[in-house]
Amino acid sequence: MGFASDWKSAKTTFETATGKKKPSAKFMGVFHKSGLEDVTKALDTALGKSDAKALEKALLDYVKSATAYQTTLEKSAKAEGVATIAAELKKLGQSLDDIGRRAGVAVNERIAEMREDAEAEKAKEVEEQGKAARAIADKAAVQIDGLLKTTNADVKLLDQAAANADLALRNVLEAQGAGNAKEAKAQAAAVQTAAKAVDTQAKKIAATATQAAKLFSQAKAAVAKMKLDPKQYGGRDPAQGAFDRADGIVMKLDQMKDEAAEAATEAAGIVKEAAQALKGALDLRATYLASCRKLAKRAQDADSFYDTVARDVGGQADRAQQEQMVADEAEDDKRAASIKTATFYVTQVRQQAAQAKKEILAAANEITGTRKSFPSMVSDKDPDFGPLLAAAKVSLDGLKESRAALTKAETKIDKVETALKKLG
Structure with a gap:
């Protein structure tokens, strides 16, 4: 049942009540040209959809049509001298007013319902976006943390290679001191091998740091594109916690990259020292102090x-x-x-x-x-x-x-x- 049915019922009631009093054909012609069938159907249709403007228009159209219709009927009744149906006209007017009142309530309730639905949908969307942002940041943080673990392993290999270079240099000095030129050259070659290993690890560490920075930048850009409003998340970016962790690791990796580069430079210096040692031109005490x-x-x-x-x-x-x-x-x-x-x-x-x-x-x-x-x-x-x-x-x-x-x-x-x- 809808408002179109309510109008049809009101119309039938009026026709039944006035049938015996036989209003003029001209009056009944005016009565049948109400136009309310279309506006009540439009009202019912609008209530079944989710368009606030259409609802407001449908209600306004009904009010205008019903008001104009009642005015037209009253004028026609006076002109035709059918005052005998005044009571029925009053009841019809009351029915039209009742339809308008109930339609107003229904429209307001429907708009309120739509607003609540929209707010709920918006809240759900905000929550889903927050989850998506956190997922992006968490994934980046996990990946970057994995890169830190890889770098920790690379740093251990670098430190070992650096220690090997340092040891080989001392062995060069000892072999030189013992007059064993062949062993001194062999240990000098070992210095070069160890120094190359240091350089290789330093480059790997630098590449990993660059990769981590790129991952962090990409994740930040992806979340930025979502254009989240911090106000909807208690004043804080929902991904900030994970990004803070990731940023801390990226900074640490950058520091490790610099330290690895320094170690590579030192290793290259040890190669030169080994060459000097072979020539007997190296300060023994200074070398051991550096070690x-x-x-x-x-x-x-x-x-x-x-x-x-x-x-x-x-x-x-x-x-x-x-x-x-x-x-x-x-x-x-x-x-x-x-x-x-x-x-x-x-x-x-x-x-x-x-x-x-x-x-x-x-x-x-x-x-x-x-x-x-x-x-x-x-x-x-x-x-x-x-x-x-x-x-x-x-x-x-x-x-x-x-x-x-x-x-x-x-x-x-x-x-x-x-x-x-x-x-x-």
Whole structure:
């Protein structure tokens, strides 16, 4: 049922009520030319669609048509002298007014409904755009983090190559000092090989840093094209958190690129020093002092790196324990979720701690081995060598502390794992 049916019903009621009073044919001709069939049908049609302007027009058309129609009927009734149907005309007018009133309510409700639908759709669109933006930023952050892991591995290879170059240079000096020219040349060749390896790794690190910067730039551009309004997300770009993380990594990679370039330059310098050593034109003390500085720096870098790793792994172990404690008290879905999260961190800690402890041992052995390879002139009591060797020892102690912290994290997750097994 619609307003067209309501008009038809009102029309039929009027015709039935006035039938016995037999209004003039001329009056009835005016009565039948209402035009309300079309406007009520248009009103019904508009209410079935989602066009606010069409609704407002349909309502206005009805009001105008109904008002004009009533005025025309009243004039015709007076002209034809059919005052006997005044009561019926009044009732018809009331029916038309009632249709107009109900149509107004229906139109207003429909417009309000459309507005709510539009707002809901807009909110959904905003949410979906926010998710899409976060997905773009998260993907970039994950990819860039992967590049950082690749670069960390490349840096280790570079450091090893740099240490090899430094060792080979010392071997050149020792062979020269022993009068073994053949061995000195062989070690000089080893210096060149190691220096090339440093240069190769430095170029790989630079290429990775460039790739990371490009990924970051592309992701930022993709989100910028979405033209998100921060006001719709609590005043903050929904992708900002992931972009901040990614940006931090890009900056770190850029720093690592610069450090790798410096290492390549130093390695190239060692090649020249090896050539000078073969000619007997190299300052022995200065060369070993430079080696001590490099040893101290490698030790400090390793200490700083694995201290960060140990803290991160320890934090993950704490998170595993917290989730296990939540699971102890929780029920059903929340318990299952906490067990899943705790299990994830247990696995992460176990893998990362084992790998880090292995690398720490290798780093400590390299530092200790290099220290032992120095000749007696490199003494702890020497005013130049002493402070550098002491700094390397402090860093070695730091590596031991990091290894102990990793062992502590492993012990913690062993207990967590035991508790999780009891939970089923």
